[in-house]
Amino acid sequence: MQDNSVRIKDVARVAGVSTSTVSRTLTRPDKVSRHTRDIVQAAVQETGYRFNHAASNFRKQRTGTIAAFIPNIANPYYPDILSGLAAGFADTPYTLVTVDTAAGQEAERLARPYFDKRRADALVVTAGSLAPALLTAWRADGQAPPVVEIGEGPDPAQNPRVSIRNAEAAAQAVAHLVALGHRRIGFVNGPQSYTSAARLAGVMGGEDARARVTWTTSGPLGFAFGQSAAREWMGLRDRPTGVFCATDVLACGFIGEVMRNGLRVPQDVSVIGFDDVEGMAYLHPALTTIRQPRFAMGQRAAQMVCELLDTPRQELGGQELGETVMAVTLVVRDSTGAPPASSQDDRGVPRARQG
Structure with a gap:
């Protein structure tokens, strides 16, 4: 006892x-x-x-709570980030609370209470989880808890941040298709955001004398829009033979729709995704994609939160936390290959089934 x-x-x-x-x-x-x-x-x-963690937090005037804002917890991109955050806080006195901000107008009501230090010691904000106006309101409140962001943004010095370079990653995807021999490239992008703009810039910057981006489309980040984009692609006279999708979910929707219409991947069209979420290696064909180190990003964000809370301000050295940029990896699987031999004029490429 x-x-x-x-x-x-x-x-x-x-x-x-x-x-x-x-x-x-x-x-x-x-x-x-x-x-x-x-x-x-x-x-x-x-x-x-x-x-007694509770007594320790009371003495330090801490809540022991870290709030992580996620724009859609059902999106398969986020579980690894949350797992990394949980691992990062595992041996600390902090408890992680997840706030799903996908609830439209309810998002602000859910998020605002955590802007009070009496509710949370710090916030972890993933890209797209809070409207810019909400972040502006947070910055104007001198009593709000500190923020660590996950995902690339326009002003990395504003808050400590863990990110990748989206434009460079997108250019890498295009370069892979070009190296395989594709000369017409298509891009299926997400809705307007800093991330989608950066990836579009990388795609367009990936053009060279050998290849051109001949078709782009954008819409919601879901399977349904991936299917819609595939139908749009099938209606093109000169279809791109290589298609880069801004997320794996979009790529899955795209591949499923073209295969349902009698086309083959990669024989008739090569498809590359982005993120390497769980299960992409087990698809048929297995998806070529750009892997983000999401677990490591979450873990590093947790470390940055602890540094902010547990290190005296004078020891942080101003910009010391700044931004941690992590490398992405091209994972080549079965959904990309050489373009069809008749790709210059599309002869021999099956047309979409009608009905």
């Missing part, structure tokens, strides 16, 4: 360290050496000490 009279000073005595070292080990184990963690944990086990 635990002895309620055991105090942190007793753990420090048994471990042979200071009380501040015990406290640091129990609240931020990543800040101490493995040897220190081991001797403190052994002392905790020996004494039966229980660290």
